[in-house]
Amino acid sequence: MRGRSLLAGVLVGIGVAGFVDEAVFHQILHWHHFYDRGTSTAGLVSDGWFHAFSWLAIVAGLFMFADLQRRRASSRPRVVGGALLGWGGFQLYDGLVHHKVFGLHQIRYGVELLPYDLAWNLAAVAGLVAGTVLLLRARRREARTS
Amino acid sequence: MIPGWLLLSAAGALLAGYLGAEQRLHRRGDRWPVSRSAAAVGAVVAVAAAGLLPVRSALEETAVHLLVTMAAPLLLALSAPVSLVLRTVTGPARAGVVAVLHSRWARTVTWLPLATALEAGGLCLYYLAPLPHGWHGPLTVHMVLAGYLFSAVLVGPDPVPRRPGILPCSLALLFVFAVHGVVAKLLYAAGEGTAAQLLYYGGDVVEIATAVALFARWYRRSAPRPARGPVALQQLNPADGRPR
Numbered sequence: 001m002r003g004r005s006l007l008a009g010v011l012v013g014i015g016v017a018g019f020v021d022e023a024v025f026h027q028i029l030h031w032h033h034f035y036d037r038g039t040s041t042a043g044l045v046s047d048g049w050f051h052a053f054s055w056l057a058i059v060a061g062l063f064m065f066a067d068l069q070r071r072r073a074s075s076r077p078r079v080v081g082g083a084l085l086g087w088g089g090f091q092l093y094d095g096l097v098h099h100k101v102f103g104l105h106q107i108r109y110g111v112e113l114l115p116y117d118l119a120w121n122l123a124a125v126a127g128l129v130a131g132t133v134l135l136l137r138a139r140r141r142e143a144r145t146s
Numbered sequence: 147m148i149p150g151w152l153l154l155s156a157a158g159a160l161l162a163g164y165l166g167a168e169q170r171l172h173r174r175g176d177r178w179p180v181s182r183s184a185a186a187v188g189a190v191v192a193v194a195a196a197g198l199l200p201v202r203s204a205l206e207e208t209a210v211h212l213l214v215t216m217a218a219p220l221l222l223a224l225s226a227p228v229s230l231v232l233r234t235v236t237g238p239a240r241a242g243v244v245a246v247l248h249s250r251w252a253r254t255v256t257w258l259p260l261a262t263a264l265e266a267g268g269l270c271l272y273y274l275a276p277l278p279h280g281w282h283g284p285l286t287v288h289m290v291l292a293g294y295l296f297s298a299v300l301v302g303p304d305p306v307p308r309r310p311g312i313l314p315c316s317l318a319l320l321f322v323f324a325v326h327g328v329v330a331k332l333l334y335a336a337g338e339g340t341a342a343q344l345l346y347y348g349g350d351v352v353e354i355a356t357a358v359a360l361f362a363r364w365y366r367r368s369a370p371r372p373a374r375g376p377v378a379l380q381q382l383n384p385a386d387g388r389p390r
């Protein structure tokens with residue numbers, strides 16, 4: 001059940017990253033554009049897969065978490081650590097591959113991009129580091145108690 | 147495009163048939179889950195709304211398309227029409243339905259990779275291939291049938307031969323979902339504007355609903371069951387009849 005807690009966390013994390021990207025940056029702030037003339041077809045395909053994957057991930061992750069809860073088998077540090085890893089990983093992929101390599105769209109238009117790109121990707125790295133620390137600490141604690 | 151009067155007649159026929167069959171069950175004292183009837187009414191509403199919508203622009207055509215080929219097939223599959231027919235129809239008609247369900251053909255089209263290919267293929271052909279206008283009507287019918295088939299295999303309560311597990315089903319849904327998003331963005335890139343955006347976000351709604359139905363079924367099926375009967379007895383101490 002420890003592996004399942006981690007998987008549920010990672011899926012929810014990926015889903016949250018996708019949801020925040022769609023809801024906050026596309027719909028509320030209108031910073032991201034639906035499409036950018038610079039977008040390559042490879043970029044569109046990658047975007048389509050990740051858009052679909054993040055929605056399925058949040059639904060699957062939440063149902064998996066509900067299943068763990070009803071069995072009283074969830075491991076909180078693994079769920080939270082996994083969520084941070086999933087969120088950071090998706091955010092970093094979006095920030096580096098989608099925004100930079102494929103040029104799908106930029107974070108915001110008509111501004112100096114560098115601070116936005118730095119904040120976006122450093123936040124992702126911080127999520128990855130925090131998730132890893134949480135998971136390693138949980139592992140060490142379990143090794144000590146068992 | 148399918149004419150509005152045809153859609154309205156289809157909606158009327160579906161409503162009359164479904165409610166009539168359900169009435170027959172109730173008269174007999176049988177139960178029928180209200181969620182399935184609600185799904186059937188939803189499908190009827192989707193088709194009727196599409197029939198009433200005037201089609202003057204690409205945006206309206208997309209709206210009709212979303213209702214008829216995406217929302218309605220999912221709701222129809224969730225309403226378990228095959229189970230309803232099997233429980234209300236008798237005699238040679240029922241034997242005919244059973245023969246079709248057991249046929250090699252039924253087993254072939256409900257094979258997940260094929261059902262997925264029919265669903266995604268129809269979508270790609272309709273929007274991306276330069277088809278003559280006359281093909282769009284028959285292709286729409288194909289998409290309704292393929293959508294129903296795909297939803298029935300993934301989330302329908304009706305029995306499906308060798309229904310695949312949650313992982314293959316999730317991958318199939320992921321594939322169709324991704325193809326849908328890519329097709330909508332390619333249309334946007336080709337200058338379709340708001341119609342492509344409606345296709346993109348409308349598709350999201352239907353596909354997320356499918357995902358929720360898929361995982362809700364997994365959640366119900368994988369419920370931990372309390373030990374029953376002999377197993378429960380084994381857990382008691384035979385000396386005093388108390389739990390060990």
